[in-house]
């Protein structure tokens with residue numbers, strides 16, 4: 094219904110502002126409604142201002158900046174409404190080392206409200222996890238699970 | 245013309261077989277024509293057999309396996325017909341450490357026939373490069389080049 | 396609710412029974428390219444009722460059953476089971492409000508016969524969908540991000556982004 | 565031929581003149597997210613005649629001109645120059661067969677005026693396209709792989725994969 098969407102949208106856009114500032118220190122991210130008069134059909138836009146840069150359309154962001162902005166929205170929603178679990182399959186592939194660090198730190202806070210399962214090749218993200226599952230195909234073509242020790 | 249395509253196709257598929265075996269040790273990759281009778285319009289398919297696995301359609305490959313198979317084809321073409329330069333923008337993002345190593349080693353051989361320019365966040369790929377250009381945005385929003393020392 | 400355990404057998408490259416316990420916090424799944432990590436993510440979407448074959452990276456639903464290797468023949472069945480526990484202060488939706496745990500499972504045979512069950516009792520796809528409704532993990536929810544699709548949320552049209560937020564309403 | 569040097573000024577985030585010399589072998593371009601690495605790749609496609617605005621990640625061609633920041637006003641022009649050297653045993657296509665080096669450049673002004681030049685002599689887009697024809701680096705060639713598109717070659721339809729091989733014929 095209209096009221097529920099309006100209430101959810103308000104809460105998620107507040108949460109998005111906070112999360113965005115954590116992932117883009119010095120930057121500002123806002124959600125905007127494309128048609129405020131019609132809450133049942135309006136779209137949701139994203140306006141981003143990165144430190145020192147002009148206000149820009151999300152389409153102009155770089156590969157890594159797009160991943161990070163998307164993660165900000167996903168985390169913002171989960172902080173507002175925790176889910177039974179959050180599964181992220183190699184979402185950190187385009188991030189540089191600095192941004193992987195910011196992402197991994199924030200993920201620890203998300204894990205306080207939702208179970209987090211993350212597939213990654215990034216050592217920094219592995220270090221943030223409390224529990225590691227290793228998958229191998231020792232006998233070719235058949236997957237098995239093995240214990241993994243980070244060192 | 246028909247003859248030129250046939251000749252190029254033959255040479256590229258020979259090269260693809262060699263390059264594929266380097267990137268997937270123990271695997272076999274083949275190019276196939278979808279319509280051998282009509283050389284002017286036929287498509288080119290890829291059939292892949294990974295060690296121990298059944299013959300499979302390229303669609304079933306994992307994210308990293310797809311990147312590696314695509315790189316095998318690109319390098320195969322460049323070995324057959326060198327280009328003034330080859331530009332690869334974060335093509336190693338989905339690769340695990342082992343495959344980045346195989347990719348970087350082969351890239352050195354490609355660089356003997358073509359100038360190679362690679363954008364990467366991967367230390368292993370940076371080590372394979374003879375020359376590094378660092379890009380920064382010290383003054384926010386304006387890109388500059390700085391010297392980079394790997395250590 | 397929270398995910399406690401996942402059991403997979405005969406699904407994609409998991410020929411032998413696999414049990415994954417999730418102790419809370421962050422669990423990382425790691426391994427070389429092609430070893431089966433994303434197949435685990437597919438298994439989770441599948442048990443919750445995913446019907447779109449393309450989003451399971453296949454062309455026919457029976458392709459999710461272990462197809463065999465040079466050493467092993469194909470299997471005749473795939474089965475995935477998910478065990479969910481209650482989080483303090485929350486209860487499961489009716490008729491499971493009094494349960495401490497709920498088990499959701501899905502089975503597929505090569506002949507096409509498919510079976511859903513909640514707590515061991517056969518049920519319809521609709522019952523599974525209703526169980527996960529509004530939790531964010533349903534098959535179009537915001538809580539499962541597939542490989543190489545994280546940036547889609549930013550590149551999506553504003554109307555599609557709205558659907559993400561609606562799921563949380 | 566081989567790429568010897570690239571000069572960029574006023575193109576995307578490169579407000580100040582940038583000169584990149586390529587000494588042969590592998591050159592790596594590195595730096596944090598959003599610093600301008602892919603903008604360099606865009607500059608290379610642009611100088612060789614790329615007309616499709618979307619593949620330059622923009623909506624209007626004038627968006628490739630430095631748009632200004634909080635500290636600097638927008639620029640009025642973008643210019644990219646590419647210097648190519650002869651490889652031993654090869655010559656440039658006519659009418660440049662006797663040249664040791666060839667310079668290709670492209671300029672765009674905010675009012676929309678656009679200029680191509682080879683060796684400093686103004687020419688048409690067609691002349692630039694013909695110069696790079698069949699070398700693999702033309703705007704649809706196999707030799708420039710954009711960010712997050714490497715797997716496209718494997719996911720492409722067989723007819724599209726053929727185009728890649730044809731370019732090498």
Ligand SMILES: Nc1ncnc2c1ncn2[C@@H]1O[C@H](COP(=O)(O)OP(=O)(O)OP(=O)(O)O)[C@@H](O)[C@H]1O
Pocket residue numbers: 234297300304305306307308309338406407408409426427428429430431432433434435458459460461462463542
């Ligand atoms: N029905 C099936 N039976 C047997 N094996 C299968 C089946 N379906 C897929 N596979 C295998 O699973 C492999 C892909 O696994 P998956 O996509 O999970 O890899 P991954 O660990 O995510 O790798 P990456 O790090 O590259 O993303 C393929 O090599 C494929 O052969």
Ligand SMILES: Nc1ncnc2c1ncn2[C@@H]1O[C@H](COP(=O)(O)OP(=O)(O)OP(=O)(O)O)[C@@H](O)[C@H]1O
Pocket residue numbers: 146149153154155156157158187385575576577578595596597598599600601602603604627628629630631632711
């Ligand atoms: N016309 C322009 N004027 C000024 N800045 C621009 C212009 N066009 C794009 N940019 C800026 O360039 C940045 C993107 O740069 P680019 O895509 O090259 O990053 P990158 O180094 O490839 O990052 P990543 O590692 O995340 O892929 C954006 O933040 C955008 O603000």
Ligand SMILES: [Mg+2]
Pocket residue numbers: 306307308432433434542
């Ligand atoms: Mg995967």
Ligand SMILES: [Mg+2]
Pocket residue numbers: 155156157601602711
């Ligand atoms: Mg980039």
